[in-house]
Amino acid sequence: MQLKEVLEKTGLTKKALRYYEDAGLFQVERKANGYKDYSEENLKKLESIKKLRDLDFSVEEIKQILKDDEKKQRVITKKINENEQILSRHYRKKEILLALNEGRNIKEMDTRDLEEIRDTPFMYIKNIYKIFGWMNLISFLLIFTYYIFLKEPGIQSIFMLLVFQGVALTLSIGLQNRRKNLKKQGINVLERSPKEMVYQYAANLLTYGIAGAIINESWYFARLYFDMDIFNAIGNILMGLFFLGLALTMVIVSFFEDDEEVFLGFSFGK
Numbered sequence: 067m068q069l070k071e072v073l074e075k076t077g078l079t080k081k082a083l084r085y086y087e088d089a090g091l092f093q094v095e096r097k098a099n100g101y102k103d104y105s106e107e108n109l110k111k112l113e114s115i116k117k118l119r120d121l122d123f124s125v126e127e128i129k130q131i132l133k134d135d136e137k138k139q140r141v142i143t144k145k146i147n148e149n150e151q152i153l154s155r156h157y158r159k160k161e162i163l164l165a166l167n168e169g170r171n172i173k174e175m176d177t178r179d180l181e182e183i184r185d186t187p188f189m190y191i192k193n194i195y196k197i198f199g200w201m202n203l204i205s206f207l208l209i210f211t212y213y214i215f216l217k218e219p220g221i222q223s224i225f226m227l228l229v230f231q232g233v234a235l236t237l238s239i240g241l242q243n244r245r246k247n248l249k250k251q252g253i254n255v256l257e258r259s260p261k262e263m264v265y266q267y268a269a270n271l272l273t274y275g276i277a278g279a280i281i282n283e284s285w286y287f288a289r290l291y292f293d294m295d296i297f298n299a300i301g302n303i304l305m306g307l308f309f310l311g312l313a314l315t316m317v318i319v320s321f322f323e324d325d326e327e328v329f330l331g332f333s334f335g336k
Contacts, residue, residue, distance in 0.1 A: 067104040076112045086115055089125045091132065121145070198263060199321030206274050206317045210310075213278030219286035227276050227283075231309075234272035237265065238316070270316050277309040284309075 073080065086092060092111045094102045111132070118128045123145065130137040162175055284306030291299040 067106070067109065069102060069104065072104045072109060072112065075109060076116055078112060078116060083112070086112070086125070089129065091115055091125065091129060194263070195321060198267070199317070201267065202270055202317050202320035205271055206313060209271075209274045209278045210281075210313070213282045214285075217282055219282050219289065221283060221286065227280050230272065231276045231280075234269045234276065238269040238273065266320075270320060273316055274313050277313040280309045281306040 069080070069083075072078075072083070087094060092108055092115075094104055094108060097103045114132070115128055118131065123131065123141070127141045127145070130141050162177060165175065166172060284302040288299045288302040288306070291302070
C-alpha cells in the first residue's frame with residue numbers, strides 16, 4: 067500500500083507517520099525500488115494510534131498499550147483517574163459559573179480548590195433521564211395501585227391535599243423554569259446535579275401520592291352520589307381523571323430533559 071493511500075484512509079499527516087515510525091510504534095517494509103510498502107497491519111495499527119491520540123494518550127503510553135498487556139491496564143487506569151480529576155474540576159467550575167449567573171458575588175466564593183487536584187468524584191450517570199423516568203413510572207404504578215385497588219375509598223381532607231399539591235407543583239415548575247431561563251440565556255446545561263434530581267423526584271412523589279388520595283376520595287363520592295346526584299358523581303369522576311392525567315403527564319415528562327424535548331419526542335418518535 068502506498069503512502070498516499072495510507073494518508074487518505076487514516077487522516078494522518080506525513081509528519082505524524084514519520085514521528086510514529088521513528089518512535090517505534092510500527093515498522094514498514096520497503097520494496098525493491100526503495101519505496102515503503104504499508105501493510106494492512108500497518109494501517110490497522112495507525113488507525114488505533116490515531117484513536118488513542120484522540121484520547122490524549124502520549125506516544126510512550128501508546129507504546130506500552132500496544133506492546134505490553136500488563137502495562138496496558140495500568141496506563142488505561144491512570145488515564146481514567148486523570149480524567150475523573152479533570153471532570154471533577156470542571157464540574158466545580160460549572161457550579162461556580164452558574165452561581166455567578168444567578169447573581170452571587172465572586173468575592174464571596176471560594177475558588178482555591180480549582181488550583182488543586184480534587185478527589186471528589188464527578189457525578190455522572192449514564193442514561194440519567196431514562197433511569198429517572200423509569201423510577202417515576204414504577205413509583206406512579208405502586209402509589210396508584212395502592213390508592214385505586216388496595217385502599218378503601220374514603221373521605222380525605224381535600225383542602226389540605228390541594229394545598230400540598232400546589233406546593234409540589236410549584237417546586238417542580240420552579241426547577242423546570244430554572245433550566246428554561248438558562249436556555250433562554252444560551253446556556254445549555256447538559257446534566258443535572260444529584261441534588262436537583264432528588265428535589266425533582268421528591269416533588270413528583272408528592273404529586274403522585276396526593277393525586278392518588280384525591281382519586282380515592284373522588285371514587286368514594288362518585289359511588290355515594292351515583293344514584294342520588296348524577297352530576298355530582300360525574301364531577302367527582304372528572305376531578306379524579308384530571309389528577310390522574312396530571313400525574314401521568316409528570317411521569318412522561320420525567321423521561322425527557324425539558325418540555326421542548328417532550329414535544330420533539332412525540333413529534334418525531336425520538
